[in-house]
Amino acid sequence: MAGSTRPWQLGAVALCALAGMGGVHLLARLPQPAHWSGLALLGVLLLVMGLARRGSPGVRWLLLCLAAAALAASWAGLRAQARWAQQLPPAWEGRDLWVTGRIDSLPQSQLGQGGAAGWRFVLAVEAIADPEGAVLPAGLPQRLMLSVYAQPGQQALPTWRPGERWRLLLRLRQVHGSMNPAGFDYELWLFEQGIRATGLLRRWQLLAEAQGPDGALDRWRLGLRERLQTQLGPQPATGVLIALSLGEQAAISRSDWALFRDTGTSHLMAISGLHVTMFAWGAGLLAGWAWRRSGRLCLAVPAPVLARWAGVLAALAYALFSGWGVPAQRTVWMLFVLALLRQSGLAWPWPLCLLLSALWVALIDPWALCQAGFWLSFAAVGLLMAGGVAEPGWRGLLRGAWRNQCIATLGLAPLTLLFFQQLSLVGLLANLLAIPWISLLVTPLALVGALMPPLWSLAAWLLQGLMLWLELLARLPGAVWSVPVAPLWAQLSGLLGAALLVLPLPWRLRPAGLALMLPLLWPALPRPAPGQFELLAADVGQGTAVLLRTRHHALLYDTGPQYHPQADAGQRVLLPLLRALGQRELDLLLLSHRDQDHVGGAASLMAGLPVRGLLSSLEPTHPLLQAPGAPRDGQQRCERGQRWRWDGVDFELLHPSPADYEHPGLKPNALSCVLLVSAADGRRALLTGDVEAAQEGGLQPPGGIDLLMLPHHGSQTSSSPALLAAARPRLAFVQAGYRNRFGHPAPAVLARYQAAGVPVIQSADCGALYWSSAAPAQAHCERELRRRYWHRSAPVHAAAELGPLPQGAEEPALR
Structure with a gap:
């Protein structure tokens, strides 16, 4: 059989195995473990039948392909089942627990709200105990992502070091991430690392200093980071060199990330699979060139063989140096299998070798199939292999590098657009210099600097020169091209x-x-029909951000919170969301009031997207009115009675009145801009900001509101019976963070809506909410549309629990 095996047949079996594992990751929920065992038995039966069959090779290979798919699916399913079982029961969320464990990662500094200094690290759990002596359930998470921030009156933050054993008082919760169209899947990212709960530290006690092999690599990397910071001081190059050598991407500033993203070089600044691949390719190319300088060496070991294994060793060393992260691990395995297949002398075509190495990586890490880095890495290697071998001599080396750069840039462009909805049109010019500059000069100098620290200064100087080149390219007109998310076909x-x-x-x-x-x-973009509008309530955590779109216009109501001084909802959520939707500008930005959970993302948004008009209740001296990107001629103050019409859809402000601005002691919530939107057929949505009961009585909304935003995130100070009686909403939604510290939405408020027969959709359970005036009885939740088995289970729609709808109202259907 082996002698008659053709490459395409082995390739078909490998493809079926990859498809089997990929199919598991499409499941919204995992079946019972017995199903996976049964599927494995079926796979074994099909394998035996395929191997035993004589004649009819087509049927035999079909059986082998089905066997490969079944066995691979059962393998991935059992791995997923074992990891999924390690979860924190909802009943134990928010309770104080004593946890003993070992720091299992390089601690990363971070800032909390208000700029409070803090740390984040992974803890390998050894024991968990309840302070009140309650019996804990079996199967609790074995790895936790923990955060701690400096607080007045709290213990001073210690210097956390990898390998240390601590006894910690924690408040845990299930893994939860925001869920927006084309947004980052935080829950998948942690699931792949085996982290099944997150928590905040409240008290801590050191049990044992770090010693022995546990955490030794991370301790060495921590010392290296501290020496590098001391050597270079606070400059942009310091953060980039830390990211390049140690894999700590948080060290790069937000402005530098924007520069790398706009010039198509961000893949070089993160220890991603693509970065490790390009580093290994460059190291192998350089080693082969140097080896060819000696004919005697080439007779002993052929230069291609030496270059191949030098690249693998370079990738391994780099992956270990940078912390042996999951993307680096799978890339090393990919390169190792490729080198092994080539070394074995099998005359297999390179696509088959690449496919088998992809299968090996997926068997080790089934969730690699869900990551952009997996596909970018293999695509980059495939393109480099398709480019052929460089011609002899330095001229041939340069021509080969140029050809490979062009092939990689053009070939990876579609994948880049698929994953990131953005393509740098100056990326070819930028990467032409950046790839060899970073892979062959800066990164090696950063690594060798661990032995010779003065080399870090040289690496920083080279990096500064490259960044000047990138800044010049980024200033060119049309440097970045963004496209909306295209349909699957x-x-x-x-x-x-x-x-x-x-x-x-x-x-x-x-x-x-x-x-x-x-x-x-240039995908076709669906937009509402004339006279209709659509509403998208983004999942921004504890804050408000709602996008309203008509046929040809767009309005954004608030911009969500500032998470910490270096990150906000505008940068992390809204700009990627708007680009994914193909929204290249905003006709109007409406900022309801000055609270940070409503305007925290405004500065980033206006700097990253053209805004034609700004409507707000902000005081004239507020910094946002003068921020970069803020419209100078299109600013107005919210006042009751303002009206306008876009594409047959009416917009009207119900609050505040001009007299409200004359009361200096009025709270910002009381000045919230309340917006009523009415479609041509009378369907209405009411956006309420943070108005409280005292202002709700004066809104006087028309009855029969189809969609109501709960005022003030469902606080007890709002959603008065008078508002519900006047608005008579058919459906309501609330934007509030998961298990937020304010307790929003308040149980008493939810009970009030339940008594009125109004279903309430919570963003923490729904993710981004879609609603259209053309189908007012339907609402769609992003968490349900994208649900996979690793996502937190949550009730998305509580209509059954909230009681019957008012007589004559339609039952909302969530999908």
């Missing part, structure tokens, strides 16, 4: 078109490649 068409463009195929096929890429580059 357009994505597949774009990938096929890119393959036709970069593979060594006849030139007459290239125009077909361009045509196939058009649906990905």
Whole structure:
């Protein structure tokens, strides 16, 4: 059988195995463990039948493909089941627990709200106890992501070091991340690392200093970080060198990340699979070139063999140096398997070798299939292998590097658009210098600096020169091209078109490649019909941000909170969301009032997206009115009675009145801009900001509101019976953070809506909420649309618990 095996047959089996594992990751919920055991038995039966079959090779290989899919799916399912079982029961969330464990990562400094200094690290759990002596359930998480911040009157924060054993008083909660269209999946990221709960430290006691092999690598990396910071001091290059050498991406400032993203070089600044791949490729290329200088050495070991294994060793050393993170691990395995297959002498085509190495990586880490880095890494290696071997001599080396750079840039462009909805049009020029500059100069100097610290200064000087070049490119008109998320068929068409463009195929096929890429580059964007509007309540945590769109206009009501001085909802949530939707500008930004959970993301938003008009209740001296990007001629104050019409949809402000601004002692909440939106057919939505009961009585909204925002995030000070009686809402939603410290929405307020028969959708359980005036009885939750088995289980719609709807109202359906 082995002698008659053809490469495409092995490739088909590997593809079926990858498809089997990928199918598991599409499940919204995992079946019982017995199902996976049964699937494994079926796979074994199919394997035996395939191996024993004589004649009819097509049937035999079909059986082997089905066996591979079943066995791989059962393997991934059992791994997922074991990891999923380690979860914190909801009943134990928010309770103080004593946990004994060992610090299992490099502690990272971070800032909390208000700029409070803090730390974050992973704890490997050894024991958990309840202070009140209650019996804890079995199967609790074995790895925790913990945070601690300096607080007045609290213990002084110690210097946390990897490998130390601590006894900690923790308040744990299940893993929860925001859920927005095309947004980062925080829950998957932690699930892949085996982290099944997060927590805040309240008290701590050191049990044992770090010693022995546990955490030794991370302790060495911690000392290296401290020496590098001492050597270079506080400058932008320091953070980038820490990220390049130690994998600590948080060390790079927000402005520098924006520069790298806009020039298409961000992949070089993170220890991603693509970065490790390019570093290994550069190291192998350099080692092969140097080896060819000696004919005697080439006779002993051929230069291609030496270059191949030098690249693998360079990737391994770099991965260990940077902390042996999950992306680096799978890249090392990929390169090792590729090198081993080539070394074995098997005359297999390179696509088959690449496919088998992908299967090996996925068997080790089944969740790699869900990560952009996996696909970018293998695509980069495939493109480099398709580019062929460089010609002899330094001229051939330069021509080969240029050819490979062009192939990689063009070939990875569709994947970059798929994963990030953004493409740097200056990326080819930027990477032409940045890839060899970073991979062959800066990164090696940063690594060797561990032995010779003065080299860090040279690396910083080289890095500063590169950043000047990148800043020059970023200033060019049209440097960045953003595209909205395309439908699945357009994505597949774009990938096929890119393959036709970069593979060594006849030139007459290239125009077909361009045509196939058009649906990905310019997808058709659905918009509401004239006279209708759609509402998207973003999942920003404890804060408000609602996007309203008509046929040709867009309004953003508030911009969410500032999470800490270096991150806010505008940067993390709203700008990626708007780009994914194809929204290139805002006709109006409405800031309801000055509280940080409503305007915290405004500065980042206005700096990153054109805003034509600004409507707010902010005082004239507020810094946001003069912030970069704020419209100078389109600023107005919210006042009751203001009206305008867009595309047949009416907008009207119900609060505040001009007289409200004359009361200097009035709280910001009392000045919240309240917006009523009415479709041509009379369907209405009411956005209320943080108004409280005293202001609700004067709103006088029309009855029969189809969608109501709970005022003040569901606080007890709002949602008065008078408001519910006047508005008579059919459906309500509240934007509040998961298990937030304010207790929003208040149980008494939810009970009030329940008594009125109004279903309430909570953003913590729903994620981003979609609603359209064209289908007012339907609301769609992003958490349900994208639900996978690793996501936190939560009740998305509590209509059954909230009681019957008012007579004559339609039952909202959430999907």
